[in-house]
Amino acid sequence: MRKAMMTASLLLLAIMSVGASIVLFIDGSLARLTGWYHFRPGMSLFPPENMGRIDEVNWMRISDLHDTIECEKKDDGSWWITFPFVDRMSPEAVQSIMDFTIRARLVDTLPLNRTTRTSMREFGVETSPHTITLKAPAGNGEHTTLARYTLGSASPWLADAEDGERLLPTTYLRTDFYGRDKRVHVVSGNILSIFKNGLQGLRDSHPLHADPDDVLGIEIIRHLPEGKQAPPLKLSRASAQSQWAILSPTISETDADRVESLLQGLSRMRAMRIVEQSEVEMPDRPALTLRITLEGGESRELMIYEPFHSPSDGQLLCYARTNDRPAVFTLPVEPRMQRRGGYSKIVNEILSLPLFPGAIQEQIHNSLHWVYWADLPINLNELRSKHFSNIGTRDIDKVLVTSRFSRYPLRLRLIPGDSEGQVSDVWMFSVQGHPFEEADTEIVTNFLNSMSSVPVVEFLHDLTPGESSEEMERRYGLDAPDYLMMIQPRECAVRAALFGEDLPLVRDRAARVFRMKRHRAVNVREGAPGTVYWVGMEQNAHSVYRLSPKFTKLFSFSPENWRKRNLTLFPVSALRTMTLHYVKCPLVLHYDYIGEEWTGTLGDEDITPRINPHRTNYYVRHLQNIRVKQWLPKTDEDALTALQHPVFSVSLQLELTDYSDVEGVVVGDDRQTDHIVRQGPPTLNQVREMLTESTSTDQAYREMATGEHRVEKCNVTIEIAPADPADPHSFFYGRICEDGRLFILSFEDAQGLDGQLLD
Numbered sequence: 184m185r186k187a188m189m190t191a192s193l194l195l196l197a198i199m200s201v202g203a204s205i206v207l208f209i210d211g212s213l214a215r216l217t218g219w220y221h222f223r224p225g226m227s228l229f230p231p232e233n234m235g236r237i238d239e240v241n242w243m244r245i246s247d248l249h250d251t252i253e254c255e256k257k258d259d260g261s262w263w264i265t266f267p268f269v270d271r272m273s274p275e276a277v278q279s280i281m282d283f284t285i286r287a288r289l290v291d292t293l294p295l296n297r298t299t300r301t302s303m304r305e306f307g308v309e310t311s312p313h314t315i316t317l318k319a320p321a322g323n324g325e326h327t328t329l330a331r332y333t334l335g336s337a338s339p340w341l342a343d344a345e346d347g348e349r350l351l352p353t354t355y356l357r358t359d360f361y362g363r364d365k366r367v368h369v370v371s372g373n374i375l376s377i378f379k380n381g382l383q384g385l386r387d388s389h390p391l392h393a394d395p396d397d398v399l400g401i402e403i404i405r406h407l408p409e410g411k412q413a414p415p416l417k418l419s420r421a422s423a424q425s426q427w428a429i430l431s432p433t434i435s436e437t438d439a440d441r442v443e444s445l446l447q448g449l450s451r452m453r454a455m456r457i458v459e460q461s462e463v464e465m466p467d468r469p470a471l472t473l474r475i476t477l478e479g480g481e482s483r484e485l486m487i488y489e490p491f492h493s494p495s496d497g498q499l500l501c502y503a504r505t506n507d508r509p510a511v512f513t514l515p516v517e518p519r520m521q522r523r524g525g526y527s528k529i530v531n532e533i534l535s536l537p538l539f540p541g542a543i544q545e546q547i548h549n550s551l552h553w554v555y556w557a558d559l560p561i562n563l564n565e566l567r568s569k570h571f572s573n574i575g576t577r578d579i580d581k582v583l584v585t586s587r588f589s590r591y592p593l594r595l596r597l598i599p600g601d602s603e604g605q606v607s608d609v610w611m612f613s614v615q616g617h618p619f620e621e622a623d624t625e626i627v628t629n630f631l632n633s634m635s636s637v638p639v640v641e642f643l644h645d646l647t648p649g650e651s652s653e654e655m656e657r658r659y660g661l662d663a664p665d666y667l668m669m670i671q672p673r674e675c676a677v678r679a680a681l682f683g684e685d686l687p688l689v690r691d692r693a694a695r696v697f698r699m700k701r702h703r704a705v706n707v708r709e710g711a712p713g714t715v716y717w718v719g720m721e722q723n724a725h726s727v728y729r730l731s732p733k734f735t736k737l738f739s740f741s742p743e744n745w746r747k748r749n750l751t752l753f754p755v756s757a758l759r760t761m762t763l764h765y766v767k768c769p770l771v772l773h774y775d776y777i778g779e780e781w782t783g784t785l786g787d788e789d790i791t792p793r794i795n796p797h798r799t800n801y802y803v804r805h806l807q808n809i810r811v812k813q814w815l816p817k818t819d820e821d822a823l824t825a826l827q828h829p830v831f832s833v834s835l836q837l838e839l840t841d842y843s844d845v846e847g848v849v850v851g852d853d854r855q856t857d858h859i860v861r862q863g864p865p866t867l868n869q870v871r872e873m874l875t876e877s878t879s880t881d882q883a884y885r886e887m888a889t890g891e892h893r894v895e896k897c898n899v900t901i902e903i904a905p906a907d908p909a910d911p912h913s914f915f916y917g918r919i920c921e922d923g924r925l926f927i928l929s930f931e932d933a934q935g936l937d938g939q940l941l942d
Contacts, residue, residue: 222289228358228370233329234285239319242326243280246314250382264386268459270510271387276377280315283374284330290342290353290369306355306367307336313378332358334375335367342371388453390505390512391485393477395446396423400476403561406468416563418442423478429567433645433725436568441560449475449485452554454512455500463511465502473561483507487556490516501556516556564642571719571728572697574635574670576628581671588665589740591616595627597673612745623747633737634668641729643718652723656698659718659727664698666738696722699730743814750809750917750926751899753837758803759896760836763940770940772799785941793941802938806833809935811926812914821906822916822925829902829918831937838894897921903933 227234241256253266254277262272293306304310313334318326335355342351352373358364377385403416414432427437469486476482484506490499499516560566582595594613612622644655656662671694699719704712717730739745756776763770768786772794775782781799782791815822900920906927907913915933917926 222292222368224289224291226289227285228287228289228332228356228368229284229330229360236319236329237281237285237317240281240317240329241320242318244314244316245382245385247312247378247382248310252382252385261392270457271392271508273377273385273387274392276385279374279377280317283372284315284317284332287356287370287372288342290338290340290371293367293369303367305336308333308355308357308367311336313375328360331360332356337373337375338369340369344371383457386457386510388457388512389450390452390454390503390508390514391449391475391483393450393475393483395443395450397477398446398475399423399478400474400482401442401445402474402476404472404474406470406472410468416561416566418566429563432563435726436570436573437566438568441566445560445566448554448559449473452514452556452559454503454514456513457510458513460504460509460511463502465511469504471561487514490556499557514556515553518553518555567642569639570635571637571639571730571734572635572695572721574631574695575672576631576635578672579631579670580673582631583669584738585667586665586738586740587663589615591740593738593740593745594619595622595630595745599673612742614740614742614745617742620742621747621752622745626745626748630737634734637719637734638731639728640716640731642726643729644727646725652725655727656720659702659720660700661698661718661720661727664700666699666735668697668699670695670697698722699734741816743816746814748810748814749807750811750901750928751806751835753807753835753839753899755803755807757837757839758835759838760834761803762834762836763938764832764834772940790941795940795942798938799940802940805935805938806835809928809932811917812929813927815916815925815927817923817925819925822918822927825904825906825916826902826918826925827904829904832900832902832920833936834898834900836896836898838896901936903928903936905933 222228243254245252245254251266252264254262254264254272256262262274262277264270264272314332315334316331317329319329321327333356335357338353338355340353342353344351351371353369353371354373354375356368356370357366358368399420399422401416401418405413407413416429417431418427418429418437420427427439427442429435429437466488470489471487473485473487474482475485486504486506488502488504490501492498493500496519498519501514501516503512503514504510505512580597582593584593586592591614596611596613596619598609598611600608608624610622610624610627611619612627613619643659646652646655653662697719698721699717702716702718704714704716717732717735718727719730720727758774758776761772761774763772770783770785770790772781772783774780779796781794781796783794784790898921901917902920903915903917905913905915912930914930915928917928917933918924919926
């Protein structure tokens with residue numbers, strides 16, 4: 184008998200141990216057996232080992248008084264509602280639940296003897312509960328519960344965030360994770376807002392959930408009546424770092440800001456309502472299909488149906504569907520405040536005011552709560568570049584501009600510097616058939632930047648299938664352009680280690696040719712008949728643009744516009760004598776560069792001891808740094824009249840290196856270019872020939888840099904006179920006497936020429 188009782192006791196103990204083990208395995212706590220757990224303020228609601236596995240959660244159940252949904256995490260990390268319907272779950276809701284679960288801390292516990300049924304309604308854990316259960320894999324296809332709790336109402340208390348700054352909202356909560364514990368707790372945090380639209384509101388309200396950086400292709404197809412469709416609008420890029428390009432219905436560069444606005448708008452677009460397809464009546468075919476291609480080849484489609492007005496408030500809405508979700512979305516097309524009626528013009532003008540730069544204005548617009556379909560750029564003219572040339576100014580090596588208004592072309596040529604040797608790039612120019620001389624870098628840079636952003640007023644014509652570009656050129660007179668601009672990009676040199684050898688790899692970039700013509704409209708399609716405007720196109724491109732006439736001011740064929748603004752260009756080592764012509768007698772100063780010594784005379788007097796070397800050296804640097812305000816034509820009447828009576832002049836005797844022995848080779852090469860241009864618009868091969876140095880020219884430049892050349896003595900005499908003798912602060916006219924060049928000098932620079940160099 185005693186043995187039987189002992190056996191029964193051991194069996195009962197084993198059963199209790201197994202039961203406890205099962206409860207521990209399922210819920211993680213033996214408090215399940217006792218129905219009570221000792222909570223302390225500040226502690227986490229669930230065991231730290233469970234919260235350490237929160238990232239492993241792949242199943243959850245959410246219930247309220249009326250509905251229950253079950254959700255699963257897919258292999259790609261997305262959460263989907265699997266019961267009672269199938270749809271993607273809101274990532275924001277998932278993140279809120281996970282964050283609340285792991286961060287919630289106990290603030291207080293309400294005693295059971297003070298909670299009545301009336302007060303329980305205030306707590307909400309019975310009258311408006313939301314029960315959340317989170318589970319993680321436990322192996323063998325089973326799951327273990329990591330957390331379970333029932334949310335009630337918002338609590339009136341605030342919890343200390345323990346950072347000395349913030350106070351957190353709190354929520355009434357009950358959990359039976361540890362057993363049959365009926366106590367109501369106050370915990371930090373509040374996520375009740377995610378349930379404001381019921382459990383249906385936990386659906387992902389973003390129809391297209393994609394990172395804009397992952398999108399490599401966009402295709403927009405408009406469906407026409409009778410089953411027809413317009414040519415698709417296709418955009419593509421090679422990678423997230425590459426530029427977008429339009430491939431159809433024409434080939435064009437894109438407006439990068441507008442494409443980015445479209446991608447951001449699609450990713451932020453939210454549905455006002457999500458229902459099952461069986462709940463709404465929809466047309467058989469969408470009005471528009473938008474397809475995006477993601478990195479890796481996956482594609483997603485958004486189908487937009489004809490808009491309609493809401494019966495309740497008249498807001499313009501539309502239905503939409505996607506290819507990866509079995510649901511119908513209701514999207515806002517326009518705001519509730521209709522942009523129509525007596526105030527529509529005022530409202531539209533206010534909304535379109537350029538209060539900030541374009542990029543900032545776009546960010547402000549995107550930061551609004553709703554993205555309206557009507558505001559998304561989905562048309563060709565909205566997404567294509569509004570600039571004529573889009574030239575990468577840093578990559579340009581040579582520029583050649585011809586005009587039927589000028590006999591000789593404008594040439595710009597870059598002589599690259601050396602960043603390691605701290606040698607700057609130098610631009611050279613040639614106009615009116617003259618030899619190359621150094622150009623003002625700032626002026627050339629402004630010219631290139633301006634040409635890269637010549638605004639397009641209107642897109643006139645795109646090549647249609649079967650139409651030749653030659654036909655389009657003849658229609659707008661671009662086969663005989665008024666201006667022809669040819670640009671040679673720099674060679675792109677890349678080095679590669681191949682079989683242990685360091686080898687230079689050179690990738691040639693094709694020359695670009697732009698044609699511009701003053702065009703007279705001949706039919707209504709081109710504008711009012713007889714209207715004159717400028718048109719332009721890139722050679723072998725697919726579109727003709729109407730251009731702003733301001734661009735013609737950039738094409739200056741006058742040397743005065745390009746010449747370096749430095750008044751004098753000489754190294755200190757070349758200076759031998761400097762003469763300042765005063766009213767009474769000249770001050771003649773001789774300079775010994777090797778010994779850095781000055782000697783001089785004032786009339787017949789030797790004033791060497793009186794020369795202040797610091798002032799004199801500063802005066803020479805001032806001469807080297809003076810920049811004229813503007814070079815003038817040699818026939819400028821106002822300047823010639825003022826300079827009949829100069830108030831001051833300074834003469835320099837210099838010894839400079841003479842490069843005339845190789846200059847003729849370069850000029851001869853340029854004459855060959857002139858011959859090609861006079862034959863008519865050049866082909867791309869001829870452009871490449873004109874912009875590529877011949878062997879003799881290249882050798883000539885090498886000899887200019889490394890060869891031995893004779894030294895030539897020359898004089899430079901500068902005269903200045905005030906523009907208005909009656910105004911003591913007027914600007915000055917000036918002249919370089921040896922070649923007759925005229926210029927304008929500021930009052931401050933002219934005043935600095937009359938320096939006091941003697942003690």
